[in-house]
Amino acid sequence: MKTLVRKAPGPTGSNGALEEVSTSGHRDAQPRAGHGIPLPRIERAALTDVAPILVGLVPFAGVVGITMASLGIPPLIGVVGSALVYAGSAQLAVLALLGSGAGIVPMLLSVLLINSRFAMYGGVLEPMFRRQPSWFKWLGPHFLVDQNYGLAIARPDLADPKRFRRYWLTTSTAISAVWLTTIAAAMSFGTSVPENSPFSFAATCIYVALLVPNLKDRVGQGAASSAALAALVFGGLTDGLGVLAGVVAGVSVATVMKGKRS
Amino acid sequence: MTALLVLGGAGAVSWVLRILFIGLVPARKLPERFRAALTSAGPAAMAALLATEFIHTRSVESAQLLPWVTGAAVAALLGHRFRNLGVTVFGGTLAYWIATLVSCV
Numbered sequence: 001m002k003t004l005v006r007k008a009p010g011p012t013g014s015n016g017a018l019e020e021v022s023t024s025g026h027r028d029a030q031p032r033a034g035h036g037i038p039l040p041r042i043e044r045a046a047l048t049d050v051a052p053i054l055v056g057l058v059p060f061a062g063v064v065g066i067t068m069a070s071l072g073i074p075p076l077i078g079v080v081g082s083a084l085v086y087a088g089s090a091q092l093a094v095l096a097l098l099g100s101g102a103g104i105v106p107m108l109l110s111v112l113l114i115n116s117r118f119a120m121y122g123g124v125l126e127p128m129f130r131r132q133p134s135w136f137k138w139l140g141p142h143f144l145v146d147q148n149y150g151l152a153i154a155r156p157d158l159a160d161p162k163r164f165r166r167y168w169l170t171t172s173t174a175i176s177a178v179w180l181t182t183i184a185a186a187m188s189f190g191t192s193v194p195e196n197s198p199f200s201f202a203a204t205c206i207y208v209a210l211l212v213p214n215l216k217d218r219v220g221q222g223a224a225s226s227a228a229l230a231a232l233v234f235g236g237l238t239d240g241l242g243v244l245a246g247v248v249a250g251v252s253v254a255t256v257m258k259g260k261r262s
Numbered sequence: 263m264t265a266l267l268v269l270g271g272a273g274a275v276s277w278v279l280r281i282l283f284i285g286l287v288p289a290r291k292l293p294e295r296f297r298a299a300l301t302s303a304g305p306a307a308m309a310a311l312l313a314t315e316f317i318h319t320r321s322v323e324s325a326q327l328l329p330w331v332t333g334a335a336v337a338a339l340l341g342h343r344f345r346n347l348g349v350t351v352f353g354g355t356l357a358y359w360i361a362t363l364v365s366c367v
Contacts, residue, residue, distance in 0.1 A: 081270065107272065111271075112275055116279060122284045125284065141281045141285070142280060201359075202355050207308045207312050209350035209351060215305070224309035235317045243311055251299045
């Protein structure tokens, strides 16, 4: 049985159109035009959403790969380690400390500091992971990064557990494939896109694209401006502290503003 | 082997952080006020990431500061106007590239 629903706005900007969905909540599989391979619509939407992000990942992954190669880390260990950490900023911080001969405790503390925002992201996404199979509830969050968090919260049409799972697995598979392949290539062949190439700026544009829709009300504006201010103040002191300070400041200011409003 | 152990430890810490409010202490069991506050974590994190990138560009690649600001401003305008990730990323990157070329002349 099928019904027409208004298609929810997504990061790709495809909003407002009526779309046919099955009453089970997920879009029916549709053949891809010009090819014989059927791809359900949510997977296609996920691939469309994630495509610009993949462009921005390449230079960053190249830098991570080159850094590991310069420390004499074998490619296999580098790729496996990157898959385990799955967070570029924290990994670069750990590699810098490893290169300077620091102990394990400062390394793990720096990871704790830099990646603590993932705990907050997890709290926001918890309703989407709630009615999922156990394997997905425990393994799916491993792929939580800034980019797919931004994509997921920008799509209000992911309430159906199966639909969210497909979307999350598609974006995560695409991101990890590009991330790990580029790291492996950079480690094996010593190739890297220069850090200040136009492609590296794509990552900045992604943050802008994910931020702008959240600035439509005063709470969002207050959270963003206070976060940016705190990150500017604390970011110059220690690597990784800026983002954490920004998130804490932004969330605190938003809480106060919501309290006053209510 | 040392590198793998270190990266494995970093991976374990990262995983615990990621599942903290999903599987270990589900967010639904947290106070309502705290959960409401978490919804602001997204815009706060994106703004903080942009600010730290700005600091990095200003201190390490100061010649790229003007192209960075130009590209970010164009991306913000396009993002506000079109709400489309592809258009925003392409337009912002193109503006950054053009501004880089102009600043080199």
